[in-house]
Amino acid sequence: MIKMLNVSKKYNNGVIAVANMNLNIKRGDFVFLVGPSGAGKSTFIKMLLKEENPTSGHVVVDDLDITKLHRRKVPELRRKIGVVFQDFRLLPNKTVYENIAFAMEITETKPRDIRKHVPMVLSIVGLADKQKMYPDQLSGGEQQRVSIARAIINNPPILIADEPTGNLDPETSREIMKLLLQINRRGTTVLMATHDKEIVDLMKQRVIAIEKGRVVRDELGGKYGYAD
Amino acid sequence: MIKMLNVSKKYNNGVIAVANMNLNIKRGDFVFLVGPSGAGKSTFIKMLLKEENPTSGHVVVDDLDITKLHRRKVPELRRKIGVVFQDFRLLPNKTVYENIAFAMEITETKPRDIRKHVPMVLSIVGLADKQKMYPDQLSGGEQQRVSIARAIINNPPILIADEPTGNLDPETSREIMKLLLQINRRGTTVLMATHDKEIVDLMKQRVIAIEKGRVVRDELGGKYGYAD
Amino acid sequence: MRINSFGYNIKECFKNLWRNRMMSVASISSVAATLVILGIIFVLIVNISAMTQVAKDQFDTIQVYLDDDLAIDGIEEIGTKMIQLQGVQDVIFEAKEEALEKMKLDWDQNGYLLDGLESNPLPNSYIIVLDDINYANYIVNTIQDYDGIEEVKYYQEVIENIIKITDVIRKVGLMIMVILIAISTFIISNTIKIAVHSRRREINIMKYVGATNWFIRGPFLLEGVVLGLLGAILSSVVIYFAYKYSYDAIMEQFYMFISAYLIRAQVIIKDVVFLFVIIGSGIGALGSLASLRKYLDV
């Protein structure tokens, strides 16, 4: 589903965020991406979304080499991938309901379906009573859950979550993880960047560890592995 | 140092974020504020900064009832409190260096002192090589550390950190905690809202647990206490 | 890649206008203010043009003096020839006796001087009323070649000066209008550019969650048009009432004079509305699209 072939990314200011990375994530995988702050996890994710382009190498998503993808095909790519952004990226002028509905509107879902699905996914993430609020009226954790709800509403074949539990208490985190696992069981490829040692150790899934832009470990049923 | 007397906060949209809270945090204390997402931790912190005003009750900071504080005295209050915001709140048009220097410029520190202190604090949080970058060129954890550096640079009598390790790996988190403890030992009152069970359990400090705006537990040398 | 439905665009457009209402009000009023300036100048230029046109019309005659020994048929023949010339509207015959009477009247208090004349020294003449002043030279030249013509006289200098002034006014007026339209366009599109800039994050986020460019543009485009239209309507109303009020005031104070040549508010407002709606909505739309480009490329 996701392939990285000799991918490197050097930002304009000279920082090498990803260095010669090779990876293969298969359809239906559940993968944790771990590594210290600034290791290149978010950069890796941004390249999958074509938010950043690799300096060299090829990124393949769903059998498509997106390195040379035409600008007009980018929205199509992004609709295949549900993303929980590290900084949430909620639309500040839209309510919680509208933020999630927006993700469906862009795929031209029928208004009836939107009205049915949005409240459903909101109650899954425990925000049924917050749907009329604007992002700046929510707590950090609540914003994060809106971002999660938006990422999963379209049932995308790939789900990427960048630090989706950073602002959540352990209990809510565990519920979100249950949800992700459930989504993964239905066939969705899940990639999650995280610092949450406890969760990683508990879930026993494939763990890819990155350090200074390089894959330093890649094991099935792995542990968070740092600071042990 | 910080006193809450029958404080309640009801937002305009009807949400009661803090309900009849009574608290007393003494000078030199190290306090963890825990509780599920949306419990009212950030609202509590916002009231200490007069970012939000309580609907009823009194908030006392440094023997000053800030509930009736004149608008023009607010900056003075805020300079007494170093804050790591949950959403970082870095100035987007300033570099890392300038963001931290700004906190010193507002207190009219001499340029010489600024040039001496900023690199020092940057190397403490491990960002010595990022000082010329803008916030949007940093990883999540790096932004968080800039926010921490800015909060501590003026050596404020009170240090408040809202989820300061949410985007940091366990190792960096532990270093930040060591730093906070060290600052606390020098006499600074530290208040930290967090979801990081491991850290709370390890540090054995006073823990105040909030749920639905109410203090449900307040114990010295406490544990995170949820999901056990 | 189907474009999103019209209903969605309308809904989003008005929601956004309302939620960014401070910005909307600022943009609309800037557009309106710019157009009001344009309107004031437009009204002035149109009126000045109309007035010089009137002034020009008052000198649009050519006097043709006939030989004293020309017979009646000869006189009539010349008359029929002249009426067929291009640019001639009317030809009026003035007998020598009439001419003397007129001269006496003209001379007013000194008219008695003419009573001392032994014979009438004035010739018969034709007065040619012109259709279009620009044919004056051609007509004069043609007529001069006819037989039986003593002299052809017309207020060449006055007319030429008036033509020149009118020309200057028309050219300067047109130039100013073009410059003003360009500047208005610029100010309006700048206003929209800055307004869009303050929503760059919003646009980026939409792109990141997979919206196509046209999906994002739709509501912004409509917003630009609505902003422009509201600005145009607002400024049209201002111009209409301001002009009507000024018109009435001038009419009252100076009825006998310039006022007769002022264009009525009802007439002028049509052009103003037309101009404003095109500029306002056109630039609103284009401005939105142009400003978006920068932020859509992520």
Place this chain on the structure above:
Amino acid sequence: MRINSFGYNIKECFKNLWRNRMMSVASISSVAATLVILGIIFVLIVNISAMTQVAKDQFDTIQVYLDDDLAIDGIEEIGTKMIQLQGVQDVIFEAKEEALEKMKLDWDQNGYLLDGLESNPLPNSYIIVLDDINYANYIVNTIQDYDGIEEVKYYQEVIENIIKITDVIRKVGLMIMVILIAISTFIISNTIKIAVHSRRREINIMKYVGATNWFIRGPFLLEGVVLGLLGAILSSVVIYFAYKYSYDAIMEQFYMFISAYLIRAQVIIKDVVFLFVIIGSGIGALGSLASLRKYLDV
């Protein structure tokens, strides 16, 4: 609460202008564009005023016809009395023979008619050149009461009309200028308002970390002034060269005509720069302060 140092403000101001350069360029050019409009109208109005003033001056004479039987001393006495009247600039004597000569010249081709006259029917006269046209009525009334005056004549109607037109032009011109200045002020402050709005988050953050209002205002205030000044300079340059070019072009094409009364670019530019600098920087500063208020209150 000491205000932060001037050096800090300057540094921050230019840093911000540069980092928000897209916004700075948009704001400056909007300010400049608005001022260019203002400048065009200002130049037009000043020139039209000057021209009507010139036209007025050409009719500022009163003709005083004297009794035919008045002796030389009487004539001189009247002359000295008249020169002392308020509003009189000069008094010129025109003997009856001069008058007839002039008339013949005036009548041109028909001048030969006057050769048939037995005696000179024209009177001696004084021509009074006025200092100030508004004294005309008072002077005419006073002189009419003198002995030995046959008739006092002046172009009352023409003069009154000219006074009225000048008045209308002055009033309309002034009104338009005031309206335009108001509108320019509005557009400029709107532009700055929108620009500040897009940095509201930045302002909020500064407040949250303990900056005082004046600390935050300083650089913004200076930014507003600099934006306004740059806009003013830019537009002054545009107006200067555009006017100079137009002036030269008109001079070349119509030298004998209106051009003589046009005001030279060097003269007009001083007023323009003065006006622009005040409006630009003043509104820039006030606009910044006013727009900040909303966001400082956190």
